[in-house]
Amino acid sequence: MKRRPSTITDIAKALNVSASTVSRALHDSPSISRETKDAVMELAKEMNYQPNMLAVSLLNKKTKTIGVIVPEITSYFFATVVSGVQDMVEEAGFKLIICQSNESYEEEKKLIETLSLGRVDGFLISPSSKTTDFTHLDKLRSSGTPIVVFDRDCTDFEADKVLVDDYDGAFQAVEYLIKTKCRRIAHISGPQNLTTCQHRKKGYLDALCKYGMDVESHLMVEVDGFTSEDGEYPTKRLLDLKNIPDAIFAINDAVAIGAMAIIRERGLRIPEDVSVVGFDDEPYSKYFYPSLTSVWQPVYDLGMLSAKILMNHISNDQDDYEYRYELLKPELMIRNSSRPILKSQ
Incomplete structure (x- = not known):
């Protein structure tokens, strides 16, 4: 028979204390003695106790998870964007769920619906080439979920945006x-x-x-x-x-x-x-x-800035939050497939 995961209740029964005492000990509450904390932590380790992250997220109303939706993930461009996002969010303890729409509007809608059910804290979205209707994004925004649109703009849709000029x-x-x-x-x-x-x-x-x-x-x-x-x-x-x-x-x-x-x-x-x-x-x-x-x-910077803005929005619960619009500057790299400018010109 498959063994079920250990719970706080199991630890409480083994130590003959209440479940609330175990919970406070696990969270290093000052109301619990050091002796009890040590006993709880030692037994939790022996029983391979793992906290129920879904329950924790429901309690805190935060999952520390960000949904990233891109048209495709195999290109250098979007892979580098995601790398920038990852490096920015990792230090803050956020995790990513990365999905690709395959340039499909219908797939993009489905992905947003699915990730919303999983209670992600916010979305980073680069719309598909077939996305001309932003009703699904309006619905997401109306639910209070923060969104940052990057690389490809959604004209007339208000949100945080990070684009390249x-x-x-x-x-x-x-x-x-x-x-x-x-x-x-x-x-x-x-x-x-x-x-x-x-x-x-x-x-x-x-x-x-x-x-x-x-x-x-x-x-x-x-x-x-x-x-x-x-x-x-x-x-x-x-x-x-x-x-x-x-x-x-x-x-x-x-x-x-x-x-x-x-x-x-x-x-x-x-x-x-x-x-x-x-x-x-x-x-x-x-x-x-x-x-x-x-x-x-500046693709890597595009990812890092998009993630930074999203995390700021997630932590900002004010009703008067002002959306940011960032436009990053590109640069022409001259090589051999084009003629040089003659010095006499």
């Missing part, structure tokens, strides 16, 4: 390409329901506008995903044009690398014929040939 990163990238004398700059953009993709596209367009360059709609191609394969077909379309682009600014590094493969397949040189710039500055980018120029994001 995607607009500025894209503007930096395209401005640099213009300064290297590129004149037909294409953009492979991502799903436009995502604010990250919207802001990167706007940065691209505004950089062209600042330097008086024409916006050519056939040089802009939107893709549904963020993989290398998603960079191949649009690049084929762009290289089939009568006047091919002399530069491609891609929504992320994976798409940029897919584009580079097709450029080489067509017998063109990078960057002499076509410059390529990505976004994210994935670790592998510097090891490609040629090494990829990309926009670096």
Whole structure:
């Protein structure tokens, strides 16, 4: 027969004291003598007593657990975000439950419902690419559960938010390409329901506008995903044009690398014929040939700051709590896939 876990009542019976005395001894209450405390602690160890954490959390109304929902967990970006979150919460004694929505709105809703039943203290959420309705987040917020939205914004939804300035990163990238004398700059953009993709596209367009360059709609191609394969077909379309682009600014590094493969397949040189710039500055980018120029994001800091804000919100029970909006700055990392700026310019 399977042995049941030892309880406070078992310890109390063995020592011929009340269960409340055992409980106070385990919590080092000053009302209990040192002799009784030592006896309780020794027997608890012998009986392999483990506190019922669910009961403790119900009593304290806190589980010290945070739910983290990301579109996917295998990429460098989200894995690094989670690492930053982990390092921030661990010292404070919080634990994480990490889930991926697989870019599914329905899955995202289910995960929130499931984790809410488990009484997590708060949520860190990066919405899926299919999430356009935030009713499920409204419901969560109305229940009093703190939420921090990170990386991907939820427009018109009020919450703590930690984002990267995607607009500025894209503007930096395209401005640099213009300064290297590129004149037909294409953009492979991502799903436009995502604010990250919207802001990167706007940065691209505004950089062209600042330097008086024409916006050519056939040089802009939107893709549904963020993989290398998603960079191949649009690049084929762009290289089939009568006047091919002399530069491609891609929504992320994976798409940029897919584009580079097709450029080489067509017998063109990078960057002499076509410059390529990505976004994210994935670790592998510097090891490609040629090494990829990309926009670096402070991903680890994104995770740490998001977690810090959430923990502050969890501990703040005031009704007049003010939401925070943090925008972290990216930086262009110039490598060999784009032309250099000539010193005479």
